[in-house]
Amino acid sequence: MLIPHPLLGPRDAQEFTYLGDAALLNRPDPASGTAAFCDYVYLRDNPAGTHRELWYHEYGDRSWLLVTRDTLSHEILDVRLAREVKTGGTA
Amino acid sequence: MTDLIPMAALGATPVRASFGPLTLTEEEGLTLVSLALPVGFDASVTEVPLPGPGGYAIGTTSVFWTGPNQWMIETRDLDATSRALAPLPDARTTVQSDGWVSFRITSEAGAAPLLDLVTKLVNLPADQLAPGRATRTLLHHLGCFVLRRSETEMAVLTLRSAAGSLWYVLSGAAARIAAQEAT
Numbered sequence: 001m002l003i004p005h006p007l008l009g010p011r012d013a014q015e016f017t018y019l020g021d022a023a024l025l026n027r028p029d030p031a032s033g034t035a036a037f038c039d040y041v042y043l044r045d046n047p048a049g050t051h052r053e054l055w056y057h058e059y060g061d062r063s064w065l066l067v068t069r070d071t072l073s074h075e076i077l078d079v080r081l082a083r084e085v086k087t088g089g090t091a
Numbered sequence: 092m093t094d095l096i097p098m099a100a101l102g103a104t105p106v107r108a109s110f111g112p113l114t115l116t117e118e119e120g121l122t123l124v125s126l127a128l129p130v131g132f133d134a135s136v137t138e139v140p141l142p143g144p145g146g147y148a149i150g151t152t153s154v155f156w157t158g159p160n161q162w163m164i165e166t167r168d169l170d171a172t173s174r175a176l177a178p179l180p181d182a183r184t185t186v187q188s189d190g191w192v193s194f195r196i197t198s199e200a201g202a203a204p205l206l207d208l209v210t211k212l213v214n215l216p217a218d219q220l221a222p223g224r225a226t227r228t229l230l231h232h233l234g235c236f237v238l239r240r241s242e243t244e245m246a247v248l249t250l251r252s253a254a255g256s257l258w259y260v261l262s263g264a265a266a267r268i269a270a271q272e273a274t
Binding site for chain 2: 007008009010011012014015058059060061062063081083
């Protein structure tokens with residue numbers, strides 16, 4: 001599988017490590033209680049289809065990527081730098 | 092002060108070997124400095140070139156991109172580099188020379204043997220291996236920087252503790268290419 005890195009072009013998936021669901025970017029407020037954190041830490045959707053997920057370019061430029069992938073076909077629909085998604089800018 | 096004698100990564104003296112058109116040499120006297128700059132820095136205040144993603148500015152002091160807002164500087168004059176970085180007060184630098192080993196690979200028969208060697212070893216698109224490009228990638232499960240300095244010269248950098256493994260891989264692949272060409 002090739003992952004089209006937004007800065008470096010298509011790169012071998014071997015260079016990346018997989019973290020999981022991109023919902024991890026939406027950390028609950030510390031004051032929101034243990035139930036919210038329990039959901040955040042333990043509960044994940046497991047869709048057969050489009051999935052937003054976090055990949056780390058460990059053997060590359062060490063950036064976090066937000067990859068939108070179809071879990072049925074492994075087609076990659078969109079790749080963005082996680083820090084741009086998080087900050088909403090083009091830092 | 093104790094008079095210390097620096098050692099090469101694989102023994103008392105730097106290794107060097109030729110395989111047909113390819114020559115592998117461990118680089119001596121290279122100082123590596125990592126540079127990190129905060130988001131929104133002003134590049135115009137320094138003379139140090141800061142290439143974009145995958146870029147490699149080659150000169151007496153060379154600089155390659157290692158990640159967003161991060162670079163590695165290859166220099167033989169640390170004082171001059173420090174002076175050139177002085178206008179960037181927020182720059183974070185670390186001298187990393189003793190953490191890395193660099194093997195220079197040169198070809199006497201144009202770019203072809205070099206490309207044969209590197210396409211055997213790393214899974215990168217050809218444009219990432221053009222002169223003036225530098226890439227961090229996996230090479231035999233080792234994280235390496237692959238730097239293309241010119242048509243006929245490249246360098247591979249890895250952790251100094253893995254120098255033996257990298258030498259084994261590079262020299263083995265170069266020997267096979269030389270053997271193939273000889274037949």
